Amino acid sequence: xxxxxxxxxxxxxxxxxxxxxxxxxxxxxxxxxxxxxxxxxxxxxxxxxxxxxxxxxxxxxxxxxxxxxxxxxxxxxxxxxxxxxxxxxxxxxxxxxxxxxxxxxxxxxxxxxxxxxxxxxxxxxxxxxxxxxxxxxxxxxxxxxxxxxxxxxxxxxxxxxxxxxxxxxxxxxxxxxxxxxxxxxxxxxxxxxxxxxxxxxxxxxxxxxxxxxxxxxxxxxxxxxxxxxxxxxxxxxxxxxxxxxxxxxxxxxxxxxxxxxxxxxxxxxxxxxxxxxxxxxxxxxxxxxxxxxxxxxxxxxxxxxxxxxxxxxxxxxxxxxxxxxxxxxxxxxxxxxxxxxxxxxxxxxxxxxxxxxxxxxxxxxxxxxxxxxxxxxxxxxxxxxxxxxxxxxxxxxxxxxxxxxxxxxxxxxxxxxxxxxxxxxxxxxxxxxxxxxxxxxxxxxxxxxxxxxxxxxxxxxxxxxxxxxxxxxxxxxxxxxxxxxxxxxxxxxxxxxxxxxxxxxxxxxxxxxxxxxxxxxxxxxxxxxxxxxxxxxxxxxxxxxxxxxxxxxxxxxxxxxxxxxxxxxxxxxxxxxxxxxxxxxxxxxxxxxxxxxxxxxxxxxxxxxxxxxxxxxxxxxxxxxxxxxxxxxxxxxxxxxxxxxxxxxxxxxxxxxxxxxxxxxxxxxxxxxxx
Numbered sequence: 001x002x003x004x005x006x007x008x009x010x011x012x013x014x015x016x017x018x019x020x021x022x023x024x025x026x027x028x029x030x031x032x033x034x035x036x037x038x039x040x041x042x043x044x045x046x047x048x049x050x051x052x053x054x055x056x057x058x059x060x061x062x063x064x065x066x067x068x069x070x071x072x073x074x075x076x077x078x079x080x081x082x083x084x085x086x087x088x089x090x091x092x093x094x095x096x097x098x099x100x101x102x103x104x105x106x107x108x109x110x111x112x113x114x115x116x117x118x119x120x121x122x123x124x125x126x127x128x129x130x131x132x133x134x135x136x137x138x139x140x141x142x143x144x145x146x147x148x149x150x151x152x153x154x155x156x157x158x159x160x161x162x163x164x165x166x167x168x169x170x171x172x173x174x175x176x177x178x179x180x181x182x183x184x185x186x187x188x189x190x191x192x193x194x195x196x197x198x199x200x201x202x203x204x205x206x207x208x209x210x211x212x213x214x215x216x217x218x219x220x221x222x223x224x225x226x227x228x229x230x231x232x233x234x235x236x237x238x239x240x241x242x243x244x245x246x247x248x249x250x251x252x253x254x255x256x257x258x259x260x261x262x263x264x265x266x267x268x269x270x271x272x273x274x275x276x277x278x279x280x281x282x283x284x285x286x287x288x289x290x291x292x293x294x295x296x297x298x299x300x301x302x303x304x305x306x307x308x309x310x311x312x313x314x315x316x317x318x319x320x321x322x323x324x325x326x327x328x329x330x331x332x333x334x335x336x337x338x339x340x341x342x343x344x345x346x347x348x349x350x351x352x353x354x355x356x357x358x359x360x361x362x363x364x365x366x367x368x369x370x371x372x373x374x375x376x377x378x379x380x381x382x383x384x385x386x387x388x389x390x391x392x393x394x395x396x397x398x399x400x401x402x403x404x405x406x407x408x409x410x411x412x413x414x415x416x417x418x419x420x421x422x423x424x425x426x427x428x429x430x431x432x433x434x435x436x437x438x439x440x441x442x443x444x445x446x447x448x449x450x451x452x453x454x455x456x457x458x459x460x461x462x463x464x465x466x467x468x469x470x471x472x473x474x475x476x477x478x479x480x481x482x483x484x485x486x487x488x489x490x491x492x493x494x495x496x497x498x499x500x501x502x503x504x505x506x507x508x509x510x511x512x513x514x515x516x517x518x519x520x521x522x523x524x525x526x527x528x529x530x531x532x533x534x535x536x537x538x539x540x541x542x543x544x545x546x547x548x549x550x551x552x553x554x555x556x557x558x559x560x561x562x563x564x565x566x567x568x569x570x571x572x573x574x575x576x577x578x579x580x581x582x583x584x585x586x587x588x589x590x591x592x593x594x595x596x597x598x599x600x601x602x603x604x605x606x607x608x609x610x611x612x613x614x615x616x617x618x619x620x621x622x623x624x625x626x627x628x629x630x631x632x633x634x635x636x637x638x639x640x641x642x643x644x645x646x647x648x649x650x651x652x653x654x655x656x657x658x659x660x661x662x663x664x665x666x667x668x669x670x671x672x673x674x675x
Contacts, residue, residue, distance in 0.1 A: 028053060029097075031133045031145035032400035034104065038153075041112035047147075049094070049133065050102040057144075060094040060135040064109045069125030069153075073376035073415050076150050079128035080380075080394045080407070083148070089119035097135075107131075111153060124154045126410045148394075149403040150380070150410040152440070175420040175453035176230045178412075178441050179344070179359070180434065181427045182218050183236035183308050184208055186522055189256045190531050191538035192515035195507050195573065196259070198242070198250035199279065205246065206284025209291050216287075217431035219294055225438040228445050230452030232300035234344055234427075238307035238518070240295070240331040246282060247289035253279025258541055259573070295335050300455065302340040303330045308427050309521040311345050313477045315352035317520075319489040325517050327354070340455050342371060346427050346525075347476070348378055348385045351468035357460050359424060361387040365465035371458040373422035380411035381437075382426040386473025401432045409436035416450050422458065477524065484532060485520055491539050492516050498546065498631055499574040505599065509574055543631070545571025546578070546597065548621055550635040563606045564589070564639065568623060570597035578623040578631055580605060587611045587619055587639070594626065609639070616640045 030050035037044050051057055065085035070076045092107045110118040121127060129151040133144045189199045208215040222233060295301075305311050305326050314326045330338055343350075343358035350358050353367040362372035364387050379388040383395065399407075408425070415421045425437060444450045492513055499509040516535060523531040549567040570576045575598055580591040588610040597603050611617045617639045623632040 028137070028142065029057065029133060029135075029144040031131075031147060033131070033147050033149075033402040034400070035402060036406065038111065041110065041115070043109040043111055043151075044106060045109060045131070046104060046106045047131070048102065048104050049097060051097045051099055053137075054099050055137055056096055056098050057135045057137045058096040060097055060133065061091055062094065062105065062107050063091045063132045063134065064089040064107075064119060065130045065132065066119045066121070066151075067128040069121075069123065069127050070150065070414060071125075072418060073374060073380055073411055076126065076128070076407075076411055076414055077376050077379050077388075077392050077394070080148055080150070081392045083128050083130070085128065085130045087119060088117070090117045121153045126150050126152050126414050145398075147399050147403045149399065149406045150414070151406055152410040152413050173449055173451045174416055174418075176416060176441060176444060176450040177422045177453045177455055177458060178227060178231040178437070179234055179302075179422070179424045179455065180218075180222055180231055180438075181234040181236075181304060181344075181425055181429055182215065182222075183234075183239050183304060183427050184215060185527075186236075186238045186242055186307050188242065188515075188522075189253065190519050190522075190534035191256055192519070193259055193538075193542070194512040194514055196256070196515075198245045198248075199253050199256050200246075200250055200282060201252075201254050203252050203282055203284065205243065206282060206287065209243065209246075209284050209287040211287075213287075214431055215291065218429060218434055219291065221431060221435045221438055223294070223297055225442050227438070227441055228452040229300075229454050230441065230445060230450075231438075232302055232339060232455040233298050234304050235295070235301050235331060235335065236304045236306075236308055236427075237329055237331045238522075240292070240334055243288045244292050244334050246284055247286075247292060249285050250282040251279040252282050258538075259571075292334065298335070300339045301335060302338050302342060302344070302455065304344050304427065305346070305521075306518065307522045307525050308346050309525045310347060310477060311343065311354070312347060312349075312351050313482060313485070313524045314521070315354070316477075316482045317486045317489055317524075319486065319493070321493065322489050322517055322520060325514070326521055327356070342455065342458070344424075347469075347473060348375075348382070348387050348424075349469045349473075359422070359458070361385070361469075363387060363465075364469050365463055365467045367467060369460035369462055371422070371460055373424050374415055374418075377411055377415045377421070378424060381408050381423065384475075386475060387469045387471065390471055401430045405430065405432035405436040408433045409440040412437055412440050413444065416444055420453070421450065477528075481528065485524060488532060488536055488539065489517070489520055491536075491543075492520070494625075494629065495539060495542055498576050498578065498625055499572060500577050500596070502575055502599065505574060507573065512572075512574060542572065544633070545569075546576050546623060547632040548623060548635045549602075550637055564609050565604055565606055566621065566635075566637075567602050567604050568595055568597050569602035570599065572599065574599050576631070577626065579626055579628070580607070581622055581624045581628065581630075583620040583634075584618065587617045589619070595623075611639065 030052065032048045034046045034048050047062065066087050066089065067079055067083050067085050070079060090109050092105070094103065094105055097103055111121045112118065113120060113122060130146055130148050132146045135142060135144060184205065187201045187204065189201050207213050210216060222231065306329050309326050311326055314323055327343065332338070341356055343354060343356050345358055345360065348361045349364035350360055350366050357369045357371060358366065359371045359373065360366055361375040361378050363375040375387055378385060379392065384393050412421065412423050423437065425434065445452060496509050496513045499512070501508050516539065519531055519535040547569055549569060551566060575596055578595050578597060579593065580595060582589050582591065590608045592605065595603065595605055618636065619639060620634045620636050622630055622634040624630050
């Protein structure tokens with residue numbers, strides 16, 4: 001113990017000026033941990049340093065610091081958010097770095113006793129660890145950046161540490177369940193409708209699916225670890241569906257052609273090159289097919305909400321079709337029946353009542369029954385979650401993926417020493433974090449420190465806590481956002497209802513508008529404004545493709561018994577049942593009770609009319625649903641009857657003829673008098 005005290009004192013005396021005494025300029029230099037390996041009590045860490053400024057930085061130095069080992073996930077959370085890191089270890093000088101320059105530096109940090117300077121970790125445990133980057137810029141000493149992590153120091157990493165005896169193992173190990181999400185950004189070009197080929201806005205999914213890509217690594221890593229039944233993959237049905245469609249071939253383009261566009265005349269297309277509008281073939285079909293085939297090897301899988309959408313926001317929208325697509329649409333026809341139907345809200349809590357139990361943080365409230373995970377562990381695995389204490393939230397974006405992965409793995413180890421563990425990893429999981437957590441879970445299981453527990457064996461609990469999260473969730477959608485989605489969902493339902501299914505057409509009206517509903521779910525997963533505005537634009541285009549074609553400025557009838565004729569057209573791929581509604585101050589029309597406009601076609605509608613004996617009558621006409629909801633924009637026509645025109649002209653002609661005859665009669669009398 002005296003030796004430890006002396007080492008710590010020596011470290012403190014040799015330490016550089018503490019960061020608290022220096023000017024803190026966060027983000028001035030980029031400082032990221034690239035890799036870490038520990039052997040014989042020495043950590044070898046490789047960092048990347050980049051200088052994006054216009055000034056040279058001199059006397060750069062990386063410093064290592066730590067605090068006492070943590071025994072609870074709550075302590076780990078506090079240390080990352082506001083730790084002091086009082087014990088100093090080795091440091092390394094890097095001379096200088098020029099503007100725009102990037103350097104990779106390997107730093108050896110002794111951890112155990114027997115080497116100086118050392119961080120003096122004498123006992124296996126999980127230690128808060130910090131690396132700081134300091135230097136001099138324009139004559140001023142600055143602390144530019146830091147990397148924080150919870151680092152697991154165990155017997156395997158220290159040559160003099162004693163291995164754990166079997167007698168030290170708990171009599172009844174705590175249970176471990178690992179939920180391992182696999183999802184990604186779904187970049188289908190907005191405005192898709194049923195029956196269209198797949199168009200992606202970019203080919204990033206192909207990059208993630210090919211060997212060494214993110215999705216490839218995530219799946220490989222899980223399949224390479226034996227969790228003895230403790231693990232279950234949470235699959236995004238939207239991702240599975242999209243990748244399955246990619247396997248059949250797809251196009252990459254930033255726009256999509258409108259299915260309601262009227263055919264162009266030949267002469268209009270002579271000088272138009274549509275090659276740029278057609279996009280280019282995607283490159284990931286083969287990798288997509290192979291990835292889907294590997295999903296068949298999963299022993300346990302469960303669905304995430306569609307496109308990782310916010311199920312609380314969906315419930316707030318209160319649209320039955322949207323709720324069904326978010327919660328009940330799975331990948332059963334591609335991968336097989338899910339092992340569990342437990343709801344997995346991305347927010348970690350629920351603020352509405354759902355028909356199925358959900359997995360939520362244990363500091364939140366819910367209605368009915370739910371499975372829970374430790375909120376502190378959840379905060380370490382998914383920092384910034386809406387159920388975490390705002391004063392303890394730590395922005396992991398300040399740290400590199402390698403640091404985040406080390407923290408996540410150590411956090412699972414800490415939680416396993418406290419009690420039963422449900423490790424719900426973040427939905428947008430990095431391969432580094434996934435690999436580290438699976439390594440830790442496998443070691444805990446192999447060592448007998450925990451026992452596996454299947455996700456189907458998680459106990460369901462009830463609570464009397466208020467519904468939802470105890471803290472403000474800054475990432476939750478606003479009421480104004482919900483109103484916009486609610487409006488678009490209603491418009492989508494109305495578009496569905498104006499069409500009718502046709503036995504001769506394989507696609508149903510629900511299938512046609514289903515992708516438009518999915519656009520709304522994607523909007524509620526983060527891509528809000530752009531996705532919603534484009535979905536709204538497509539809805540307007542589709543709706544306007546059902547319209548009346550006016551006969552011209554003035555419609556002339558041959559006689560009062562002549563019918564009025566008007567053309568109704570339909571650009572949708574299914575028939576439309578509509579009624580003709582009119583508005584006129586003087587005329588009365590006898591319209592058909594219902595008009596069926598054929599798919600991608602038109603029909604001429606005949607109507608009789610009772611009109612007053614006037615030169616012209618104005619009528620406003622539009623198409624509406626049987627429940628009188630407007631479908632098309634009104635068209636205004638002016639009607640005149642040819643018989644009326646003839647009678648008016650006839651009276652004028654008779655009057656003119658009478659006048660001429662009178663003049664001739666007077667001229668004749670004058671001639672007689674003259675003679």
